[in-house]
Amino acid sequence: MTLVDIISKKEGPRREDERARNMLQANRGAVTQIADHLTQGGYSAGKRAKAAAANAAPAPEGKLFYDVSGRSRISADSGDIRVRVSVNNRVVAYDSGSGKQVHMLGEIRRQEDTRYFALASRENGFFSGLPDEITEKISELDGQIIDQACPESLLAAEISERLGFS
Known part of the structure; x- marks a missing residue:
């Protein structure tokens, strides 16, 4: 090895x-x-780890198939839906077992110095809206101002409660 x-x-x-x-x-x-x-x-430790891995197990023979669909990552906790505001201000419902997004509910937008919740709908510029049963339950929150009186965590808790995820 050079x-x-x-x-x-x-x-x-x-x-x-x-x-x-x-x-x-x-x-x-x-x-x-x-x-x-x-x-x-870390340099020598990495070299030792590579050498140990090369000596530990022989490479499997034949064709290898990988499942990248995510089904294999679903844990026993699957089915527990939660709502969160991500770091890029998107409000999503996700499966806590697999980590997969279930619904894109909307996003936190800024207009001048005011932050507000924009529901995922065509009227708010989203390509596809939410199913009607979800829209009916959280449509009142569209335009909700996000500030100290109503922080992101309170918005997520309110959406979760209205959708019956809590």
């Missing part, structure tokens, strides 16, 4: 590349010591 692989269009290594490779190879101990100092031992 410390540095240099790729160039010329056939064979260039003289300056060969000198750099030789210098790094000759000073491998010092380079490793500096890398360990900068990473607080």
